[in-house]
Amino acid sequence: MGREQQHQHHRQADRGQRRRPRHEKSRGPGQFEQSGDGDQRGGLLTALAIQGFELLDAELRAAAGDFRAVAVAYIRFARTHPGHFDVMYRHDLLRTDDAELIAARARSGGELHSGVLGMGLSDDAAPAAALAAWSLVHGFATLWREGALAQSSLGGDDPEQLAHAMVAAIEFAGARAT
Template identity: 60%
Template sequence: MAKTGYHHGNLRATILAAAAEQIATDGVDAVSLRGLARRAEVSHAAPAHHFGDRAGLLTALAIEGFELLTVEMNAAGTDFHAAAIAYVRFALRHPGHFDVMFRRDLLRGDDPQLAQARNRSGAALRSGVAAEQPDHSERGQLATQLAAWSIVHGFAVLWREGALENSALAFEQDPEALARTMIATVRFE
């Protein structure tokens, strides 16, 4: 029996999953509401009903990504090294989400749900850094948090973009193992 497109179980989740998959394989520029409607076998107006426009769709995908990242980071606890590996693991497991989460040019920056989701996901990495430096000033804590985020985010992007392919720096073939070794060198003072 063919789908009618009008009795879809959870169209919103289906469209978000299709968008994440397409971004992971084809890049964010390939995503359109009409194309996603075709993939989900629904009318071309159905995604617009849920997201409004492309920015709405990508904002919803980023929110979902930050929520998934929060779960991953919270599971790691307050240990900085575990949280850092969790961040890298998330980026590798959810490339379609990761590729839009930090692209403010694609998102509705004034969306309060986006701001809340972003803050929740950052709290885990911040708490890991704070646990490592309980006696540091607020400014010192912030500088270290920025450095920690830059390290894990930069590594995830380098790996995802293939920049470490055939590089002597990639002495491990498993990205988590390589990240674990790299992060073990980080010392807080």
């Protein structure tokens, strides 16, 4: 490729983008906040998180009544709404004092918590079991989305099938038999 063709190729590839000198790095979250754009960005990401929690709540309610189905629905949501899932729990990027965000987060967590309460645990054991259930499904969803299970002997091709098998294998201490 001749010199002029290379320049034309680079101009086409860079159209609409500012070329950065080699020493200039891309901006990370902290740098964005310092630039003065933080309020607008925080508002946009908070709105995205609110929408994500509302979508998650709908997904979990559709599976209501079966704790294991609710757990799998959480994992399905993470796979089908990756942009929302990525920002929903990033307190460093959100306006965590936003009343809509607080309410949406509480509503979406209610179904998973209700499922734990339906297992007949004591009042003392229920909070720890709810945390364990959330950790289980959130951890699985994160491992799957990040590709950590792809080359693992624990992985497989179908995340729904793996999720069903995983939640079926879990028993919470103190839960009544179903």
